[in-house]
Amino acid sequence: MFHVGDKVVHPLHGAGVIEGMVERIIDDTPAWYYVLRPAFGDTELFLPVDGCGRLGIRPVCSRERAERFLDGLDAITCSESKSWNQRYRENMQHIRSGDLCEVAQVIKSLSVRDRARGLSTGEKKMLEQAMQILESELAFALDRPAERIAEMLREHLCR
Numbered sequence: 375m376f377h378v379g380d381k382v383v384h385p386l387h388g389a390g391v392i393e394g395m396v397e398r399i400i401d402d403t404p405a406w407y408y409v410l411r412p413a414f415g416d417t418e419l420f421l422p423v424d425g426c427g428r429l430g431i432r433p434v435c436s437r438e439r440a441e442r443f444l445d446g447l448d449a450i451t452c453s454e455s456k457s458w459n460q461r462y463r464e465n466m467q468h469i470r471s472g473d474l475c476e477v478a479q480v481i482k483s484l485s486v487r488d489r490a491r492g493l494s495t496g497e498k499k500m501l502e503q504a505m506q507i508l509e510s511e512l513a514f515a516l517d518r519p520a521e522r523i524a525e526m527l528r529e530h531l532c533r
Contacts, residue, residue: 378497383435384421388506388507389513391413392408396409405422407422407423408426413514413520432516437476447478453483461497471486484500484504
């Protein structure tokens with residue numbers, strides 16, 4: 375269970391802060407929801423308290439884990455997928471996993487493909503989404519500006 379003020383990661387929206395809890399009634403059934411304010415954008419997400427584990431909501435990684443991750447960025451490999459459809463499906467699976475290394479793999483693969491052949495609009499959007507997911511979590515974990523984290527990621531994953 376999370377508390378107001380906790381920093382958590384949503385696999386598809388990145389890191390954010392739990393700003394509160396609200397009770398909502400849906401189909402005559404009351405349920406509690408966390409109010410999550412993602413680091414990027416001005417939206418609020420309502421996450422069912424009972425469904426956070428199923429959705430992959432987790433605490434932001436530790437500073438030590440983030441530093442180890444950054445130290446290993448150069449070792450991240452990219453996958454060569456066949457068709458656009460297969461690449462998209464594989465990349466979405468990696469992003470949904472919520473794992474830092476898998477999201478970094480998506481960034482590296484899309485960056486390599488972008489330099490070689492260019493990206494479709496959908497893949498460009500996916501690359502941007504993956505960058506925001508990593509930037510937000512690492513910025514919270516390391517207490518650094520997201521812009522600095524973005525520079526580091528581009529330096530190691532987008533070359």
